[in-house]
Amino acid sequence: MRELRDIEGLHPRDLTQRQRLLVLFVISLVVVVLFYTVVYNWGMRTLENDPQSIFRSLNTVVETMTTTGYGADSPWATPVMNVLMVTIQFTGVIIGFVTLRVLVIPLFERTPLNLADRLTSKNDHVVIAEYQHDTELLLDELEELDIDYVLIESDVEEAKRLSDEGYQAITGDPEERSDLDRATIERASLFITDAGDRTASIVLTALEANEDLRVISFTESTRRKAALAEVGVDRSVAPHALIGRRLAEKATTPVTGPDRDDEDEVDVREILVRRDSPLHGVRVSDSPIVNHPNLTLVAGWFDGELHLPPSPNDELTPNTVLVVAGTRSELDEITDEIAGVRSRRIETPSKLVVAGFGEGGTAAVDALPADVSVTTIDESEGRNPDVVGDVTEPETLRDAGIDDASALVVTVGTDSTALMTVAIARSLSSDVEILARVTDSDKTRAAFRAGADYVLSIQQVSARLVAAEVHGEQVMSPTNQIRLIRADAAPFAGESLANARRNIERGWTVVGVSRGGTVRTDERITIEADDDVIVAGSDDAIQEFERTVTSS
Incomplete structure (x- = not known):
């Protein structure tokens, strides 16, 4: 009955093989009973010359098929015979249950469970061959996006549990x-593997079955990228290096813009949503920053992914960084009003400390701009760090210059070491911005409690990357510089500032209007032809703005 309830309201292609067999069995049973009923009714009328109603024929057929009656011999006239027949019928039912429990159920229990019977019909789906991070996190991400998938898991108990x-x-x-x-690889469109040294063999086998597959492989080291490309991998992802680069980019994202010599000039700042912020859990569309008439939300970092601009439905969590544009006075005021957030002007840091000089730390250093001074720490002298020592010791961080650093990037091996490093660094400096990598997504909150400003989880980033790849979206891409420019307002003449900001999909936005030496950011103001507009966006978006708007 549970199987029947589970299939109510489902499209046939959404049914598992077991559910399809159940439906087929029920339909076949009904067809057979109706067929015999019609034939029996016809035979009684034509052959036996004893016509009866179709319902009497149905009753006789059901009694006979269930061995609870004998059709032509009933009904019986005497009470004794009726009691006897009732007793025989109950006995038959009891025998049937005993047979089922003693013979049939043990037979099925000894039969190996074929999990493929539970799969729904697949086409143009994702096949995942092993996954060494948080499997449920990945699968939840795919299901939330309504992406069809099949996971092949070599651990029998884990596969059964999932x-x-x-x-x-x-x-x-x-x-x-x-x-x-069994995973219908021949109809899949994307193949994802995270199988270590077995990756090459698995990819070659998959491509033999479906040469049109797009293949993504997770790997521990970027050094394997060329080899994996040779066997057919379209994109190799080294999560440690990927996050190391992201943390470095986040720590050094600069802004260029007009001169900002007084509080009425437009500025751009990052506002970090901390765990005790009233913004926690609020959607972008409901935040006081978005609803502020004199401020513009230019971009946002959500779990390491840049949204430029953010979607109104994005939720603000303690790992969100908002890039806000407006006059200095307005930014100062909103920052003071919103307790629990830390704001910083986006400017190139003078010094960066990288704790952990493995795959992630090396990638972080490689991603840093040339004008950033960096000091690396690692306990292994063979990795040639600037400072050799234990990153959980205060003396080691002091030797690396934590007191003068503008940011600390933590890419150490284990989550426990990362949390201790964050706590020690925060105790030594209240001003340094701490960006940390953890493996387990459950450790993200702990890293914030320890004092981190920004945390990325390998498990979360890997799951998001897979989900984005299915849609062909680029994720964790290098950060474009966020820029502010002045431009001729003629193309916007007659529009309100609110209307000029409305088309957010283009990647740039009009922050304010410069008129008579004063920048005005009230979105109710009407733009005039002889004004200047202040436009914010990424490098690419600003270049597109200059090609399509100012040159037209």
Whole structure:
């Protein structure tokens, strides 16, 4: 009955193989009973010359098929015979239950469970061959986006647990063609593998089954990228290096713009949503910054992904960084009003400390601009860091210059070490901006409590990357410089500032209007032809603005 309830309201393609077999069985049973009923009714009327109603024929057929009656011999006239027949019928039912419990159920319990029977019909889906991070986090991300997938898991118990919880998972060895076929690899569009040294073998087997597959591979080191490309991997992702680069870019994102010599000039600042902020849990569309008539939300960082501009439905969490434009006085006022946030002007840091000089730390250093001074720390002398020592010791951080640093990037090996490093660094400096990498997404909150300003989880970033790749979107891309420019307001003449800001999909936005030496940011103001407009956006967006707007 539970299987029947589960299939109510589903489209046939959404049914699992077991559910489809159940539907087929029920339909077949009804068809057989109706067929016999019609034939029996016809036979009684034509052959036996004993016509009866179709419902009497149906009753006789059901009694006979269930062995609870004998059709032509009933009804019986004497009470004794009726009691006897009732007793026989109950006995038959009891025997049936005993047979089911003693013979049939144990037989099925000894039969290996085929998880592929639970899969819904697949086409143009994602096949995931092993996944070494948080599997449920990834699958939840795919299901939230309504993306079809099949996970092949070599651990039998883990595969069964995931399948029992409703995930589309099967047990198998992705190096075996037969197990890939059970995941309908021939109809898949994307193949994702995270199988370490087995990656090459798995990819070659998958491409043999479907040469049109787009293949993404997770790897521990960027040094394997060329080799994986040779076997057919379209994109290799090293999460540690990816996050190291992202943290470095986040710590050094600059802004260029008009001269800002007084409080009435336009400025751009980052406002970090901290754990005790009243903005926590508020959607972008409901935030006081968006609804402020004199401020413009230019961009936002959401779990390491740049949204330029943010969607109104994006939720502000303690890992969100908002890029806000407006006059200095307005920015100072809104920052003072919103307790629990820390604001900083976006400017190139003079000094950066990188704790952990492995794959992630190396990638972070490589991503830094040439004008940034960087000091690296690692306990392994073989990695050639600037300072050799334990990053959880205050003396080591002091030797690296934590007191004078504008930012600390933490890319150490374990989450416990990362949390201790963050706590020690925060105790040594209340001003340094701390950006940390953790493996387990559950440790993100702990890193904030320890004093981090910005945290990225390998598990969360990997799941987001997979989901974005399915849609063909670029994620975790290098940060474009956020710029402010002055431009001729003629193309916007007659529009209100609010209307000029409305088209947010273009990647740039009109922050304010410069008139008579004063910048006005009230969105109710009407733009005049002899005004200047202040426009904010990424490098690419500003270049597009200059090509399509100011040159027209």
